[in-house]
Amino acid sequence: MSIPSTELQYADATAGVGVLKTRLTGLSQEEFAREVWARTALLTRRASDFSDLFSAGAVDELTSRRGLRTPFLRVAKDGSTLPESSFTSPAGVGATIGDQLDDTALWRMFADGATLVLQALQRTWGPVADFSARLSAELGHPVQANAYVTPPQNRGFDDHYDVHDVFVLQIEGAKRWLVREPVHPDPLRDQPWTDRRGAVAEAAKGEACIDAVLEPGDVLYLPRGWLHAAQAQGEVSIHLTLGIHTWTRYALAEQLAKAALAELRDDPEMRGALPLGVDGPDGQIDVVRERLVAAITKVDSAPLFHRTRRGQGRPAPLGPLAQLEAVDGLGPDSRVRLRGELAARLEGARLSTRVGWLDFPEAELPSVVRMLDGEVRTAGDLGIELAERLLRAGVLVPAEQ
Template sequence: MTSPSHPRDPGTTTDAGVLRDRLTRRPREEFAREVWGRTALLTRRASDFTDLFSARAVDELIARRGLRAPFLRVAKDGATLPEASYTSPAGVGATIADQLDDTLLWREFADGATLVLQALHRTWAPVAGLVRALGAELGHPVQANAYVTPPQNRGFDDHYDVHDVFVLQIEGTKRWLVHRPVHPDPLRDEPWTGRRTAVAEAAQGPPHIDAVLEPGDVLYLPRGWLHAARAQGEVSLHLTLGVHGWTRHALAEHLARAALAALRDDPWARGTLPLGVDDPADEIAAVRERLAEAVAQADPAPLFHRARRRQGRPAPLGPLAQLAAVDALGPDSPVRLRPALEARLDGTRLTTRVGWLDFPQDELPSVARLLDGTVHTAGDLGLPLAARLLRAGVLVPAPGDPPW
């Protein structure tokens, strides 16, 4: 018996969701059909983002959280500054040298530098919640950065990204100049720096979008679209949600790996070429035929889903809250599948971002029910199964997110 496969955790896949309600004011299917990966889109007054991030949050993260350099970059006049110019040890008990130094950062910021808080989906809970919801809705990994730019300054020269972005203006205003791609749909190993001349030339032409973003506005840019931005008469703060889309090229890579793995088990493919081969045309033709057969039979899905799991993290889990849930577990205890777990049930095995588990046939119906993402009682699932999944970090107490 093979249980149904679930390609990703349950998420919002109808027209109601983050994409429409907070970012584009367009139904999901309309956005997918007319905009996604095709063209830039500016949405005025898309939402109120004051619940997500703020200038006070920037000061909190820089001055009080003990963040280290990987969580922040500093850019000035189109270049990134060395980490040593804004990091230092923090005294007794915190002598790690690459911690953010708020005094040094203040001086750089006052001198016109842009502060880039990176990976906010790991450090700021409201942003993390939005990223999880959007990632589930789009089916692609999402990350979040914040850009804090002093008045009348810019952080980076005209460039393109190798991922799609949603720009959410939080505070202040910023003028954006957007140009069409010089290299549509760049892959992750095709950054703009390999096309500096073409980018610079294209940026001199008439822009596709020339607009000042105000708080609540959202700008969507597919990967490859050129852009540059400058703050206006006050400090500008915006969030960038980067969507690292899976491509057909990535699927082809997984398919090729699966086919090559199969050929390792083929004694003919492992064989040595004949002696004195000067023109390998016949051998190439034979290998091409055997490789085509392997591609036709290969299943890239396991490699693809393994890669998907590595691209993200499950929702936060508090060890103390989890232990309390295990100790207090009873038939009426509400539990649910941990969000963003990327859980799949194939046969008798459940694979997740926190590992895999095998189950006997009589527990499979209960495990399959969990994948709907709704709240269940431990008694409905079976207390031994619920306890096992809580200890594994697959189930979490419900309802809602923990207060921490």
């Protein structure tokens, strides 16, 4: 599936239009969900100018000056990942570690045709981190960002599929993509393409449903399971891959089962031993099934879901010096806001977040609810003591941060 697109820019957040439409697809969230999400590949030409997110200069900065360690970088050539020891070395005086990136080794490998894969850029490069956080908030699924830097006329990986959805953003250069329909639709996290090498290799012989050269500003969306391979053209290619680690119904079933099993730990009969001389589950499985079904019907797996979801991401950055200044200078007119990406959830009088939990007296709950809308507030509006407590906990930040 392919659609044209005009020049797109960030929209005003208050308009309710996010990066999915303005930077990636030209489609509203409703249109994307109805026509594309988890259904089909989508190529969007000239979706946006991504020079604000990443660049060749960013690659050089990260690999030569940031002191990155593995696993923040992989190196691949001819379809295989090279050993980490081949591109890392001791860090030198003042850093007693042995696995920092060796920029000389990386240069030699790159010049010899290897692809550099900068992983988890949502942790190491600010513009990509901010963009990934916005996209994750819109989609409701965690987002990981990797950059692939491929020399001219080379390919890093053979035909394969991913176990997560991806958005491919072409940053610099050009890359030819061959995309084919799945041999195993909607694979789970523990169902990698290597389990189906034969089927993947056979499918790769067939005609591609998308055969296109991506140029700077183009975006390709692939649902998990869709086969793909890419090759750089006549110059260095840099593209970002935003991996969407989708929640599935199977994952919810796993969490429901975990909650039910936790419930059964308090059932004395379920903790009891099987009879002596038992030669199998016959005569026991019916009572176990009955108790398990009852537990599944009874338990609420939502707390486990929210706890797991909080653990899959990190809160927005917090500067300790700016935070101390905000606490020391706190007054009624001080402007504060909820820290980003906290996954904050108020259940009764307890606020659970990615930085811990807090309990509140009933009198403070209306102010906490107001704070959760994300709008800028004054400390006087929330209450000075409450604002200070939330600043010290890392839940509120100064509005200018």
